[in-house]
Amino acid sequence: MGGKVSPLYREPNKYLLPLERQIEAYRREDPPPTPQLAVPVSVAECMFIKGKCKRSTPKLTATGELALIAFYFLLRVGEYTAAERRQASETRTVQFTVGDISFWRDGVLLRNSNTKSILTAEEATMHLTNQKNGQKNGLIHHEANDIDGKGLCPVRALALRVCHILENGGNETSLLCEYWSDGKWWHVTPTDMGEAVKTAVVDLGLPSQGITPNDVGTHSLRAGGAMALKLNGISDTTIKKAGRWRSMAFLQYIHNQIGHLAAGVSSAMKNKVPFRNIGGMSKWISGVRRQ
16 A cells, blocks of 8 residues: 555554445354364274275275375375365365375385385375475374284375375376276365265264264364374374474364363362462552552
């Protein structure tokens, strides 16, 4: 405005009355979105196991592997799926490719081209090219946790994804969400992930625990990962770093859906801990002195 006062305001921080009312009307018609509920790790594991069944399809297999990856690596859906055409130009997030994944064993970097060796990897690193919040060149790292030997492990899931792509003619530039079926390449989309999460919630009987299909979606895996870290005593600082949150925004997932967080709280509040208002006492003492 060339240093002049904006004509949109009647006084500092207050719009002209007609404009103020119009904006308030927009706000009421478009209320803030309700955060999707966090889901337990069993949802991601259910999706993974379903993808390994004999009657499964390459699409379900890819979706299940991506579910485990998303949960443990706290990924945004736009980072590991191909955006629908109408959304492609609306985000600056860059999807992960095969070349963004590194595998390790005994502290030695493995070559992705050696698919047999990466299936024995003990650690995996995902290199972030770009993120929704503008951060670039970040890293996310995890160790294998396949204790039960069922493959329910983020490192194993990543290795399976990379192997499937490379063994079917893909390369380092192939998206992590690609899968080969019926002689051509396909992509897992956010819609595919959302539908699979809802199905897993029903299959596991979670509606009886207050987690219904209408309450969950693609963001539930990322929220679930953050919730799992919090419930297992991981510090807020570590959760922020793992999920690449600049602020405490992840706390929106740590809400009253989880009763465990309230354990012992009422007992602690019952303890009678004496406290005083130091500021008020200072004013009272100053008044007495003046008298």
